[in-house]
Amino acid sequence: DAGVIQSPRHEVTEMGQEVTLRCKPISGHNSLFWYRQTMMRGLELLIYFNNNVPIDDSGMPEDRFSAKMPNASFSTLKIQPSEPRDSAVYFCASSPGQPTNYGYTFGSGTRLTVV
Amino acid sequence: QQQVKQSPQSLIVQKGGISIINCAYENTAFDYFPWYQQFPGKGPALLIAIRPDVSEKKEGRFTISFNKSAKQFSLHIMDSQPGDSATYFCAASKASGTYKYIFGTGTRLKVLA
Numbered sequence: 001d002a003g004v005i006q007s008p009r010h011e012v013t014e015m016g017q018e019v020t021l022r023c024k025p026i027s028g029h030n031s032l033f034w035y036r037q038t039m040m041r042g043l044e045l046l047i048y049f050n051n052n053v054p055i056d057d058s059g060m061p062e063d064r065f066s067a068k069m070p071n072a073s074f075s076t077l078k079i080q081p082s083e084p085r086d087s088a089v090y091f092c093a094s095s096p097g098q099p100t101n102y103g104y105t106f107g108s109g110t111r112l113t114v115v
Numbered sequence: 116q117q118q119v120k121q122s123p124q125s126l127i128v129q130k131g132g133i134s135i136i137n138c139a140y141e142n143t144a145f146d147y148f149p150w151y152q153q154f155p156g157k158g159p160a161l162l163i164a165i166r167p168d169v170s171e172k173k174e175g176r177f178t179i180s181f182n183k184s185a186k187q188f189s190l191h192i193m194d195s196q197p198g199d200s201a202t203y204f205c206a207a208s209k210a211s212g213t214y215k216y217i218f219g220t221g222t223r224l225k226v227l228a
Contacts, residue, residue, distance in 0.1 A: 004158070031214060033214075042204075042218055042219070042220045042221060043159070043204065043218040045215055045216075048214055048215075050214075055214075056214075056215075091158050091159075093158070095214075098211070098214065103149060103161035103164070104151075104159075104161065104216075105160075105161075106157075106158025106159050106160065107158050108156065108157050108158055109156075109157075109158055
């Protein structure tokens with residue numbers, strides 16, 4: 001099992017550019033989560049998908065952020081236009097069911113730097 | 116009410132010593148308390164978790180102590196090793212009906228050889 005796979009590992013972009021982060025969850029996991037980690041705010045849940053359907057996007061900071069899960073094996077998080085305050089590590093995590101029964105499996109993250 | 120307060124922010128322990136990290140919560144509806152371990156460049160990984168029907172859970176050198184009346188729980192790492200050097204996050208959640216964790220702010224542990 002390759003675990004949760006995220007790409008790219010690092011992204012440096014200029015303010016105003018579009019950024020797309022990608023995630024491949026563990027096969028058979030029907031729950032997918034996007035988290036953002038910063039020193040100031042710690043780990044924040046951005047959006048949660050269950051069976052490819054967005055269930056809760058209340059953590060998405062603003063309309064510049066969007067997420068999709070077109071199938072069970074792929075999800076994207078898009079920021080358009082990007083701003084310096086979006087600089088953070090973005091984690092994708094998946095779970096085979098209720099995280100309180102199984103826990104999350106996190107990917108290694110994408111470190112985003114917006115200059 | 117949704118916060119989980121974690122302390123200390125950083126901790127330095129000698130090899131073989133005991134590392135103790137504390138967390139406090141306010142929402143009495145929380146009934147699932149996991150700890151995650153994160154190494155540099157990696158995502159957090161589930162280390163150990165407890166539900167409030169027990170006051171302590173031990174897995175190897177890692178123990179969670181839980182005090183329901185004080186709304187506090189702590190992670191004890193016995194015989195700390197340099198390989199334990201990582202950032203540790205506590206979290207709280209409802210065991211059913213939700214998928215959300217509320218994470219603490221993290222504790223950076225360094226174990227000196």
